[in-house]
Amino acid sequence: MVKEDFQVVLAEDDYDDIELFTKAILEISPNVSIDVTRDGMELIDRLNNIDKKLPDIIFLDLNMPAIDGFDSLKLIRINEKFDTIPIVIFTTSNRYADIKNAYTNGADFYIQKPNSYKDLFEIFENQLHSSTGFQQ
Numbered sequence: 001m002v003k004e005d006f007q008v009v010l011a012e013d014d015y016d017d018i019e020l021f022t023k024a025i026l027e028i029s030p031n032v033s034i035d036v037t038r039d040g041m042e043l044i045d046r047l048n049n050i051d052k053k054l055p056d057i058i059f060l061d062l063n064m065p066a067i068d069g070f071d072s073l074k075l076i077r078i079n080e081k082f083d084t085i086p087i088v089i090f091t092t093s094n095r096y097a098d099i100k101n102a103y104t105n106g107a108d109f110y111i112q113k114p115n116s117y118k119d120l121f122e123i124f125e126n127q128l129h130s131s132t133g134f135q136q
Helices: 013-029 040-048 069-077 096-103 117-128
Strands: 007-011 033-037 056-062 088-090 109-112
Touching: 007 013, 007 040, 013 033, 013 117, 033 040, 040 069, 056 069, 069 088, 069 096, 088 096, 096 109
Parallel strands: 007 033, 007 056, 056 088, 088 109
Antiparallel strands: none
């Protein structure tokens, strides 16, 4: 079960994906707080300026403007302050090179965006309600 003050950051530039992501997460666990950033630069700025509790998890799209997901991942992982935050790559790419690059640079999980809301819901439901969730 998700803890009461669970905080998610979603770095995503596609409005439809943001809407589906938010709908699925909140349907499963309405107490989750979701903070959306529209590109990698906004994500890095937001993380660097947090003066309170860090997010519990970051969902990161690879294809974003300003700073892409790979560079965002690298910038997050070089900062010790963010070592304990699980990062889930959440992208349309199923290319082996992208998957390998993501894990090499510090991603904890890699999820290819499903084609349907039902599949997305099932992925999140299985992870958020498992005993470990998206924990390491």
